[in-house]
Amino acid sequence: MASKSTIPAVKGTREFYPEEMALRNYLYAKAAQASQTFGYQEWDAPFLETIDLYAAKSGEELVKEQSFVFNDRGGDPITLRPELTPSLARMIAARQGQLTFPLRWWSFGPFWRYERPQKGRSREFFQWNIDMLGVNSPEADAELIAVAATFIQSVGLTPDMATIFVNNRRLMDAQFDALGVPSEQRMTVSGMVDRRPKMSPEAWDAYVLENGLTQSQLDGLKKVLANYDLWQESDELVRLFKALDALGVREYVKFDPNIMRGLLYYTGTVFEAFDLSGSVRRAILGGGRYDNLLADVGGDPLSGVGFAMGDVVMGIILQEKGLIPPFVPSPAPVLVTVFDESLWMNSFALTAELRAAGVNVLAYPEPAKLPKQFKFADRMGIRVVTVIGPDEAETGKVTVKNLANGTQETVERSEVAKTITKILESAAQQ
RNA sequence: GCGGAUGUAGCUCAAUGGCAGAGCGCUACACUGUGGCUGUAGUUGUUGUGGGUUCGAGCCCCAUCAUCCGCCCCA
CATH class of the missing domain: 3.40.50.800 (Anticodon-binding domain)
Known part of the structure; x- marks a missing residue:
């Protein structure tokens, strides 16, 4: 058998035969289109970075457990980039005085994470990243959500197939405060919320109580998470939804108090898109507002909003729904x-x-x-x-x-x- | 890092411990100047790899590798 003498591909990497390459290029073209109709500029960063770039900012887990790290010939540790944001921060900081703000940048390229491959997740993937920097407003947040909705619509996904769920960190922090959850426990509670859909209601209740919440806090938390009108209490979210209306993408967006995004650096609006009908429960894209992008790389304070979308989950969804354009093998007709x-x-x-x-x-x-x-x-x-x-x-x-x-x-x-x-x-x- | 499953023809999959098969594909011909559709004939194997048990292993046991599904994690 031929495979006997064949050296296999590195675990979790992707081989793009022409048909798969066509899909990748299709996603690239649609991302480019959505980005550019909103006036975003294409850019890119190195695929190789020093480990130090990630050590400060990213979670410990990301660098220590989930990155490809190796020594170069000089003995210095090098990382295959697991995400783009730290590179963005450095590049912005290096030319902060020369760049024209508000700055709108997008990128589409390969990333690597040393994870266990499974459905919707590989060790090598392509990701669309898009950010607006230098403006801090719900209206700017709305624009990014509109870009995401424009993309989703352009690949043929209707609002009943894919929806962008929105929440706000400050709103949730206020709710947590009202429940008497100390600020240092917020991350723990956020983690609980993230885990909730994967557990039975009883198991989740027990798990929450075991991890430091009182019965009355649990009851209050459940009430908050069930309140889909809560956004009306947030001035930011009221403005956000008004802007989404004006931008014509309101039907793709829903408020959901269960959206947390466990990331340390989101500070305001957070959002995540899900396929509502398919087999993949993974988020197809996610992002939000962050402050202090440049804090770790020595720039002046800069606020931004952005999101990232991976090609693997998106590809599965389009395939399941029959939305991938027919493949024509020959570029010459x-x-x-x-x-x-x-x-x-x-x-x-x-x-x-x-x-x-x-x-x-x-x-x-x-x-x-x-x-x-x-x-x-x-x-x-x-x-x-x-x-x-x-x-x-x-x-x-x-x-x-x-x-x-x-x-x-x-x-x-x-x-x-x-x-x-x-x-x-x-x-x-x- | 933890748990579960699966590896058989190019592909999808069969085969009580007793001759390794089917469909699709592929090749040829019908049709020596015309694809798809149809018919006829032909073709396809180190059963992932290494060991063990057995008169006999695709099947049972051990190891290993790969893939898939979960857990963890998800920037």
């Missing part, structure tokens, strides 16, 4: 056949003429039986096949066949490009 050895160069010359006329075209690379060449064309998703046999060569003509409907005609060589273009245009309209 035209095949020029090679009838026999004597007419080989005649066909090659035709490909050059067609390319000069702006048509993507591939030649069969050697003489072969026509059935074989047509079969190849069919499998590659090719729409038009040309034949130059002895008859055509004699009269200076070319036979052009439309594979979609099986019709063909023989035209003057000077007319070939025009004939093909017409076929391709009529197919594109359907």
Whole structure:
């Protein structure tokens, strides 16, 4: 067996055969489109960073347990980037005085996390990151949510398939305060909320009580988490939803007091999008407002809002819903056949003429039986096949066949490009 | 790091401890200048790897590797 002698790919890495590459490029194109219609600039950071960049800011777990770390030839520890935000912070800080704020940046690239691969999660993944920096307002938060909604809509997901759930850290902190939860316990309680959907109600109650909350705090917490009108008590969220209305994406967004996002650095609005109907319960994107982005890299205080979306979960969801555009193997819609050895160069010359006329075209690379060449064309998703046999060569003509409907005609060589273009245009309209 | 499952043809999967199979695919022909559709014929194996038990192992046992599903974690 071939696999016996094959060196396997590194665990958790991704191999993009043309079909998967098409999906990745599709997601990239849709992310670019959503970003750019809102005026965001594309940027990127190194894939390799020193471990120090992450040590200060990120959770311990992320660096110590979930990053690829190795020594370079000089013995210095290097990390394959597990996230983008620290790199963003450094790059902003380095040119804080020169950049034009408010700054809107987006990026799409590979990240690595040393985790156990399972459904919706691999060790190597692509992530779309987008941030607005230098503005601190619910309206700015709304814009980022609108970008996310625009993307979700552009890939064909309707509001009943995918929804963005919103909450606010300050609102929840106020609720926790009212329940008498000390500020140093907030993270613990947030963790409890995050875990709640994975446990039975009874088990969760017991778990909460075991971890330091009183019965009355538990009761109060459950009341808060069940109150979907709570946003009306938050001036920020009232303004946020008003802005979402104006931006035309309100139907994709819902307030949900159960959205916490366990991250240390979110300080205001937080949001997370979920697929409501599929098999993946993982968040498809998530983000929020953060302050002090530059605190650890020595810049002046800077507030921002942003989110990240991974390609793996998104790909699964689109696949399950049949929303992935059909894969066409050949980027060239035209095949020029090679009838026999004597007419080989005649066909090659035709490909050059067609390319000069702006048509993507591939030649069969050697003489072969026509059935074989047509079969190849069919499998590659090719729409038009040309034949130059002895008859055509004699009269200076070319036979052009439309594979979609099986019709063909023989035209003057000077007319070939025009004939093909017409076929391709009529197919594109359907 | 912890728990569970699965590895058999290119793919999807069968096979009481007793001759390793089917469908799809692939190749050829029908159709020597035309793909898809149809028919006929043909083709496909170190049963993940290494050991053990047995007269005999795809099947039972041990180890190992890989994949999948959970837990943990999710920046």
